[in-house]
Structures are given as structure tokens and as C-alpha cells.
Amino acid sequence: MLPVLMFPQFNPVLVHVGPFAIRWYALSYIIGIVLGITLLRRLVNLPPRAGTPELADDFLAWVTLGILMGGRLGYVLFYQPGYYITHPLAMLEVWHGGMSFHGGALGVIIAMMLFTWRYKLNFLAFADRVTIAVPIGLGLGRVANFINGELWGREAPASLPWAMIFPDGGPIPRHPSQIYEALTEGLLLFLVMFAASRKLSIRQHPGFLAGLFLAGYACARSFCEFFREPDSFLGFLPGGITMGQLLCCPMLAAGIALMVYANQHPVYEGIPPEAEAKP
Incomplete structure (x- = not known):
């Protein structure tokens, strides 16, 4: 039998700057958003164009608010509503962790809806470009979860x-499920999305890439949930499924519906002239 690995004692705080602490978890969000916007600047210019690099820069503030507010509210509502009703101020204590991807996804969708309405862009075409970049942040976030020693997996064979x-x-050996998620929800999903985005015929049908992301994430997350230990305050839901798997069901349905919808609609020609310049 091979010896079981011991978790490296990472410090969740990268560096202290006076009374402030920069944590790996926060840094993963920052790097993920910056890298995502940098990639988005290039993606919106691919024909048919879905925006401009300048508009992609402006989206930085919108997407940041969407991720943080949606992710936190999603965690509060989906996972521990009872606790936060009795401890409302704890909702602001984001440094203790507690972010929901599904809530963050809803926050980003709302941000995209408002942003594309404000600048008269095609929502689905813009969403296609945004979702290509999302797995970068997902992968980095799961690596940060591993560094924090949180969200570990179920019991694994010692062999x-x-x-x-x-x-x-x-004292039991466990699956490093954070790494599984980083590789599937992050790296693998990004490679699939990036490869699909290279085809002009796919980009010409707004909504297909966004649907592919939703369906791809739902499948990857549901698979990894078989190795991830459920949150102690939730445990398993009826039927042995987890909250993560339950929340992925509507994502999978929406993703398939979007891909079907995209294939049944005319070719997208690109942004209108009035959207070239910001108001």
C-alpha cells in the first residue's frame, strides 16, 4: 500500500500589508477577473463582432459586482439561509469564505443583461464571449480552495x-476534490470552450457557446460532486444527491435549450454601427 499524502500546510494569507491581509482566495478572484477581461478584449473583436475592447474594459466593474454580490447572496440563500437570518451582519464577512458559483453565475447574467442593454449589444453574442473566459476564474478559485484546505473530498481508498x-x-484519506474541479471545471472546460469558439459557424449563432458552457459546467460539477464531501450543515439531499448537483440540473436544461435555440435562429451579423462608440 502506498503511503497516504499529508496536506501541505499552506498559509491561506499570502502577505500582510499593515493591518490588512491579502489572501490566496481573494487573489484568485482578482487574477481570474483580470485575465478574463484581457481575453474578452480579444474575443469581442472576433467576427462577427460582439463589442469593442473598450467596452470589454468597462465591463470589468459590472462583472466584479455581479460575481461578488451574486456569489455571496447565492451562498446565503442556497446554503445557509437560516443562519444568516439570525446573524444578518455575518453576510458581510466574506473574508470567512462562503461564495456560491450558481449565485455568482446569476449575478454575472444580470450584469450582462444590464450592460448589453446600456450599450445596445446583442446579449447572447456578448454572453458567448464572456463564458469562454469564465473557466479561468473557476480553475483558479478551486486551486485557492485547495490552498485553504477547504471543500475537501469524500473518503478515498488508501491505495x-x-x-x-x-x-x-x-484522520481518513480523502479525494483532493478541489484539484478534480480545477482540472474539469477549469482547465478542461476552458479548452472545450476555446476550441469551439475558434469556429466561425458557431460564433455566428449567438447563445450556442453560452449554452455549451452551462451544460459543460453542469456535467463537470455534477461529476466532481461524487468525490466531494457535502457541506456539513447540509449533508446529502433525498436520493443521495448533493446541493451542487441539484443546482446543476436547471443549468444543464438551460444549456441544452440555448444550444437548440441558437441553431434554429439566423446568422448573427455583428454589432450595429451605433454600438461602435460608447455613449
Whole structure:
């Protein structure tokens, strides 16, 4: 039997600057958003154009608010509503963790709807470009979860070469499910999205790439949930599924519907002339 790996004792704080602490988790959000916007600047210019690099820069503030507000509110509503009703000020304590991808996704969708309405852009065409960049942030976020030693996996066979004992996970070897998610929801999904985006015939049908992302994430997350330990305050839902898998069901349905919808609609010609210059 191979020896079980011990979790490296990472410090969740990267550096202290006076009374402030810069954490790996926060840094993953910052780097993910910056890299995503940098890629978006190039993607919106691909024919048929869905925006301009300048508009992509402006979207930075919108998407940041969407991720943070949606992610936090989603966690509060989907995972621990009872606790936050009795401890409302704890909703502001984001440094203790507690972000929901599904809530963040809703926040970004609302941000995109308002942004594309404000600048008279095609919502689905713009969403296609945004979703190509999203897996970058997802992958970095899961790496940060691993560094924090949180969201670890279920019990794994001790013979598994990468089975690991986490500080707060008891003495049993576990799956490093954060790494599984980083590789599937992050790296693999990005490669699939990027490869699909290279085809002009796909970009000409707004909504297909966004649908591919929703369906791809739902499948990747649902698969990884089989290896991830459910949150202690939730446990398993009826039927042995997890909250993550339950929330992925409407995502999968919406993704398939979007791809069908995109294929049944005319070719997209690109942004109108009035959208070339910002108001």
C-alpha cells in the first residue's frame, strides 16, 4: 500500500500589508477577473463582432459586482439561509469564505443583461464571449480552495496514489476534490470552450457557446460532486444527491435549450454601427 499524502500546510494569507491581509482566495478572484477581461478584449473583436475592447474594459466593474454580490447572496440563500437570518451582519464577512458559483453565475447574467442593454449589444453574442473566459476564474478559485484546505473530498481508498489527509477532514484519506474541479471545471472546460469558439459557424449563432458552457459546467460539477464531501450543515439531499448537483440540473436544461435555440435562429451579423462608440 502506498503511503497516504499529508496536506501541505499552506498559509491561506499570502502577505500582510499593515493591518490588512491579502489572501490566496481573494487573489484568485482578482487574477481570474483580470485575465478574463484581457481575453474578452480579444474575443469581442472576433467576427462577427460582439463589442469593442473598450467596452470589454468597462465591463470589468459590472462583472466584479455581479460575481461578488451574486456569489455571496447565492451562498446565503442556497446554503445557509437560516443562519444568516439570525446573524444578518455575518453576510458581510466574506473574508470567512462562503461564495456560491450558481449565485455568482446569476449575478454575472444580470450584469450582462444590464450592460448589453446600456450599450445596445446583442446579449447572447456578448454572453458567448464572456463564458469562454469564465473557466479561468473557476480553475483558479478551486486551486485557492485547495490552498485553504477547504471543500475537501469524500473518503478515498488508501491505495489511491493521491489520497490525502486534510487538517480538518479527520484522520481518513480523502479525494483532493478541489484539484478534480480545477482540472474539469477549469482547465478542461476552458479548452472545450476555446476550441469551439475558434469556429466561425458557431460564433455566428449567438447563445450556442453560452449554452455549451452551462451544460459543460453542469456535467463537470455534477461529476466532481461524487468525490466531494457535502457541506456539513447540509449533508446529502433525498436520493443521495448533493446541493451542487441539484443546482446543476436547471443549468444543464438551460444549456441544452440555448444550444437548440441558437441553431434554429439566423446568422448573427455583428454589432450595429451605433454600438461602435460608447455613449
